[in-house]
Amino acid sequence: MEQRNAGNPIRCKAAVSKAPGQPLEMEEVEVAPPRAHEVRLKIICTSLCHTDITFWRMKDFPGMFPSVLGHEAVGVVESVGDHVQExxxxxxxxxxxxxxxxxxxDCLSPRSNIxxxxxxxxxxMPRDGTTRFSLAATGEPVHGFLCVSSFAEYTVVDVAHVVKLPAGPELAxxxxxxxxxxxxxxTGVGAAWKVAAVESGSTVAVFGLGAVGLAVAQGSRMRGAKRIIGIDLNPGKFEIGTPTGKKLGVTDFVxxxxxxxxxxxxVIKEMTGGAGADYCFxxxxxxxxxxxxxxxxxxxxxxxxxxxxxxxxxPVSVPSFDLMRGRSVVxxxxxxxxxxxxxxxxxxxxLDKELELDDFVTHQMGFHEINRAFDLLTQGKCLRCIIWMDGACSEENGCS
Incomplete structure (x- = not known):
């Protein structure tokens, strides 16, 4: 891809959130060129996360309108600003x-990832707080979201917020x-591996079997957990044969x-002989x-x-006496x-099939159907919905 548009704005489609809890509106926006330490990306596909829903519903700060939400995505670098080398x-x-x-x-220490x-x-943007989006028709600024804003065909991201994927046909x-x-x-796999450091043979309880919770279950299984108890109000999460549950590591349901x-x-203590779970998420x-x-x-x-x-x-309230007896919260x-x-x-x-992701993708659709994705997630009818940009959605890649 040639860097034809470096230094020039791009006009493209974006799903703009204009009011709390209201359907996103497809608008033409202008995406500014990347400044120093920034890259402009052409989004291939994005997905919808519960954090997007949380901020979409917020009536007060840090909810901000109009804005371009979205923070789970993959894209191709279209142009880069000064001082971008990686x-x-x-x-x-x-x-x-x-x-x-x-x-x-913090970045140099193994003790923190913040x-x-x-x-x-x-x-x-993280370095100057300004946005790279505006409405093409009026020039009104449109807020970014979580330093990503992937509900647009193009977005600008700081290079510190970009991870290059392994290259090569066999690594694609x-x-x-x-x-x-x-x-x-x-998030889920990392929590099991890095934060909890789940030990082989342990018992794990996962509260909430959305995508993050099921990723915790899979990460715990990869670490050798003997028993993984899933807790969820949605009966659909308990059906054997669905893309949840035992296929992703959960052994028991509550x-x-x-x-x-x-x-x-x-109930958890009864299931564990009165002891309780070694790890709770x-x-x-x-x-x-x-x-x-x-x-x-x-x-x-x-x-x-x-x-x-x-x-x-x-605030979260926990008895101090229990903390003194060895329990911890992180x-x-x-x-x-x-x-x-x-x-x-x-x-x-x-790529090595050690981490399976197929079962997390329950729906796929085109960019114009993004509000349907919001409906599915808020109704608890999907784990992750992949939203394809640029007409990439088709029956061949499983779009519904």
Whole structure:
């Protein structure tokens, strides 16, 4: 791909969110050229994550309108700004919401994956806080989202938020699978591997069997967990033969609606001989569930990992006495992974069939159907919906 448009804006289609909870509107937008340390990407496909839904519904800050949402995607570098060396025009990359500058104390330490040099700036680029989108008809600025904004045919991303995928015919990961590594699946697998460091033979409880929760289950299975208990209100998640459940590592199921007056923590302890789970993962984003996950963990060494995003930012309450007796709670952003270091490793695990992604993709459709994808996810009828740009959706790649 030639860098024909470097220094020039591009006009393209974008699905713009204009009001909380309202359908996205397909608009022509102008995408500015990349500035220093930035790359402009042509999006191949994107997918919808619950975090998009959370921000789409927000009536107050950090919800911002109008905006271009989306942060799970794969694309091709169309042009680059000054001082960009690690990727070039034509490279296939995944954009990620979490930066890795490679130079700050956090990026240089194995103890953190949260870049301190480029903190998150709501609605804008990480280095200057400005947006690269505007409505073509009026010039009105359109906010970005999580430093990615993939619900557009083209987007501009800081190079610290871009991960180059392995190159070569034998290393080419299908776009719909590479897309999942930019957020949900990487978050779940990373939480099991890096944050919890699940041990072989252990018992794991996963609260919420969406894409992140099922990725936790698969990551825990890869680590050798003996028993993986999935907790979810959706009966469809429990059906054997569906693209969930045992195929992705879950060995037991608990539906909170089917346990009478008992709490989930009581049921988990009964299932584990009174001990509780060695590792609990909260993948929903409700503080009440976070507290229940903690209660489900084992005294002595039980570890609860919080992955869900609570939109209200409410505090979590846990008894101090239980903390003194060896239980712990830890938060996890992006599953503790360092994007540029770990996503290529996950890509190789996919190519080696060690990490299976096929069952996560339950729907595929064209860009013009994006509001249908929102409906499916909010109704709990899909795990991940791949949204193809540029007419790439067809019966051959499984579009519905």
């Amino acid at each position: 990727v070039a025009v034509g490279d296939t990359v995944v954009p990620v919401f979490l930066a890795q500058c490679g130079e700050c104390p 870049c301190s040099a480029l903190p998150y700036r709501p609605g804008g 990961l299908p776009p719909e699978k590479a897309c999942l590594l930019s957020c949900g699946v990487a 539906n909170p609606n089917d346990i009478g007056d008992k709490n989930v923590s009581e 909260e993948c929903i984003g409700l503080v009440s569930v976070m507290a229940e996950a903690f209660k489900s963990s084992r005294t002595g060494w039980g570890k609860t990992v919080v992955l869900g995003v609570d939109g209200s930012a409410a 938060g996890s952003l992006f599953g503790g992974i360092k994007p540029k270091d770990d996503i290529p490793v996950l890509a190789h695990k996919c």
